[in-house]
Amino acid sequence: MSKVQLSNVIKTYPNGAEAVRGVDMEIQSGEFIVFVGPSGCGKSTLLRMIAGLEKITDGQIHIDDGLINDVSPADRDVAMVFQNYALYPHMTVRGNMSYGLKNRGMPKSEIDKKVTDAAEMLRIGDFLDRQPNQLSGGQRQRVAMGRAIVREPKVFLFDEPLSNLDAKLRVQMRIEIKRLQRRMNVTSIYVTHDQTEAMTLADRLAVINDGKIEQMGAPIDLYNNPETLFVASFIGSPQVNLLPVTFDGQHLVNGNLKLAGFSDLPNSKELVLGIRPDELSLDDNGQFPLRVDIVEQHGSDNLIYGGILGATDDGVEEMEFCFKTSQDMLPDLDSTLTLGFNAERAMVFDKTTGDRLR
Amino acid sequence: MKQWNWRLISTHAILIVGVCFMSLPVWVAFATSTHSAEHILRNGLQFWPGSDFVETYRQVLFVDGGVMKSVLGTTMLKNSLILGIGFAVGKVIISMLAAYAIVYFRFKLAVPLFWVIFMTLLLPLEVRIIPSYEVVAGLGLLDTHVGLIVPLIASATGTFFFRQFFRSVPDELLEAARLDGATAWGFFKDILVPLSKTMIAAILIIMFVVGWNQYLWPLIMTTKEENYTLVIGIKQIYQILAEGGELPQYQKAFALTILATLPPVLVVLVFQNWFVKGLVESEK
Ligand SMILES: Nc1ncnc2c1ncn2[C@@H]1O[C@H](COP(=O)(O)OP(=O)(O)OP(=O)(O)O)[C@@H](O)[C@H]1O
Ligand SMILES: [Mg+2]
Numbered sequence: 001m002s003k004v005q006l007s008n009v010i011k012t013y014p015n016g017a018e019a020v021r022g023v024d025m026e027i028q029s030g031e032f033i034v035f036v037g038p039s040g041c042g043k044s045t046l047l048r049m050i051a052g053l054e055k056i057t058d059g060q061i062h063i064d065d066g067l068i069n070d071v072s073p074a075d076r077d078v079a080m081v082f083q084n085y086a087l088y089p090h091m092t093v094r095g096n097m098s099y100g101l102k103n104r105g106m107p108k109s110e111i112d113k114k115v116t117d118a119a120e121m122l123r124i125g126d127f128l129d130r131q132p133n134q135l136s137g138g139q140r141q142r143v144a145m146g147r148a149i150v151r152e153p154k155v156f157l158f159d160e161p162l163s164n165l166d167a168k169l170r171v172q173m174r175i176e177i178k179r180l181q182r183r184m185n186v187t188s189i190y191v192t193h194d195q196t197e198a199m200t201l202a203d204r205l206a207v208i209n210d211g212k213i214e215q216m217g218a219p220i221d222l223y224n225n226p227e228t229l230f231v232a233s234f235i236g237s238p239q240v241n242l243l244p245v246t247f248d249g250q251h252l253v254n255g256n257l258k259l260a261g262f263s264d265l266p267n268s269k270e271l272v273l274g275i276r277p278d279e280l281s282l283d284d285n286g287q288f289p290l291r292v293d294i295v296e297q298h299g300s301d302n303l304i305y306g307g308i309l310g311a312t313d314d315g316v317e318e319m320e321f322c323f324k325t326s327q328d329m330l331p332d333l334d335s336t337l338t339l340g341f342n343a344e345r346a347m348v349f350d351k352t353t354g355d356r357l358r
Numbered sequence: 359m360k361q362w363n364w365r366l367i368s369t370h371a372i373l374i375v376g377v378c379f380m381s382l383p384v385w386v387a388f389a390t391s392t393h394s395a396e397h398i399l400r401n402g403l404q405f406w407p408g409s410d411f412v413e414t415y416r417q418v419l420f421v422d423g424g425v426m427k428s429v430l431g432t433t434m435l436k437n438s439l440i441l442g443i444g445f446a447v448g449k450v451i452i453s454m455l456a457a458y459a460i461v462y463f464r465f466k467l468a469v470p471l472f473w474v475i476f477m478t479l480l481l482p483l484e485v486r487i488i489p490s491y492e493v494v495a496g497l498g499l500l501d502t503h504v505g506l507i508v509p510l511i512a513s514a515t516g517t518f519f520f521r522q523f524f525r526s527v528p529d530e531l532l533e534a535a536r537l538d539g540a541t542a543w544g545f546f547k548d549i550l551v552p553l554s555k556t557m558i559a560a561i562l563i564i565m566f567v568v569g570w571n572q573y574l575w576p577l578i579m580t581t582k583e584e585n586y587t588l589v590i591g592i593k594q595i596y597q598i599l600a601e602g603g604e605l606p607q608y609q610k611a612f613a614l615t616i617l618a619t620l621p622p623v624l625v626v627l628v629f630q631n632w633f634v635k636g637l638v639e640s641e642k
Contacts, residue, residue, distance in 0.1 A: 100537070
């Protein structure tokens, strides 16, 4: 159980790429933190700096009270699970799991006990004498986790550990990782670009964009109260509906649309209105005429995609919207639905800065 | 169908001619080595085995003065083996270490150094044979196994092969090992060496054959008969034949030649699978 603290951490690669541009973060003991963000935003770089696999250009990283900037990876007492597992191909599962302990000079009997216990916990006990190429993807993943677990490190680091698995296995493993982490109560940092994984695993979620933390907090808070346009559009599936608007003193205006219920917004600026697909509802007095394009049936609910008549954006007529509804709502294609929304729960952003205005 | 048959026949005919071309001399050498010296002198090269097989090979291998003035065939065989094995093992060790340094240690001169090593491929031993001789003589290593082997083991080819191989090993393995607390030496011995097993085997085999066939360097290096390798022995015995004198011992010369070809052939046959695997394997 350990705290991790990052202060103004910066990474510039030798080729000049600024991968991380000043990250501050305090991670409590036993917390499960997820870094999420688009490809190339610097998630892996940040994680690898904590692991010691990348040099820290500037700033400080502490684990517990020790500054670890110049501590070697082995001495940081962290364990990492890699995306491609990185198992030693010529060693058995047992060999893979015990290698780190052997290097630390642990007596053989103790190693055996730890490996057996961890294998039990991960249900790979039957495979201990196999080599990685005789295992399925899911089993390899477990071995990679086992290799991390036996070390009993201060911090677990995961870099997209599930992205090589098929969808069903991914869900299983996700639950298992969460369960293991609860049980072992080890501080964990998990990198992913899958927002379902991010939402479900995290105690706290850090949304990273272009080397900086956009917002950090409990997943549900980020969903309900995104502070920026980026976070609003990144968190939530299906994505939030975005409509460029201006404010005329009483209404938000786009083309023929005039949306009431807003006040205290700047007149002159370009704004963006954000409405989650499940905040829309069928409403005969509603403001959005939606021409139905595609209906996706997901089982318990349907997603209806279509264009909003009269709404434009830079020459695009009929802004695309998504409407989430129940499974018995099956409109004809090209029919028009009238949708309303709750202005109280809608979000408004400054289009240029991306800041949330209300 | 007919045309296809023709093709089959002609390709096979070419192959068979090729095989005969390559193996007939070896066969003639073997057949001749099993006849007596008088028989050969009278009738020339022989195409069918005679009755003196046991006698000739016993003389060559085990009888003092049977083939050279004093050295036995077995001693030369031993010297050749020491050279072949020492050469191969030395080359593998040196080139693995060199490749390890070049690939995994980011020192400034790694790339230029690699190209320098690579360029020595263009310079055969013959180019540096005089200075090498000077150095070895200066160290008092003439007529020793160490002096015979060490100057030969630096290997651009081996370094190049291992470098390519190490570069194909995923970086994550190194990173995982670092997190697992492996030292630089630990990573090399616990991970890289076992991963390179088939590669090592292939290079060992090739280099054994190359070492076995070394000619010029051992010729210059060895002055005492007891240090002759088989290849040098062959050279000497043919020289004696050419100089004439008493009844020429052609059968012994041929026997020595056959003995010199056997070990490399055996090594390649026995380790064929490993050899091929090492050269074609890409899946790690
Ligand atoms: N070794 C490197 N040398 C130079 N630039 C690098 C290096 N590694 C990463 N970068 C750059 O740093 C930025 C961040 O990379 P990083 O791998 O951290 O992204 P990521 O968020 O993990 O993306 P992904 O989701 O695709 O894995 C990228 O723009 C990348 O091009
Ligand atoms: Mg990454």
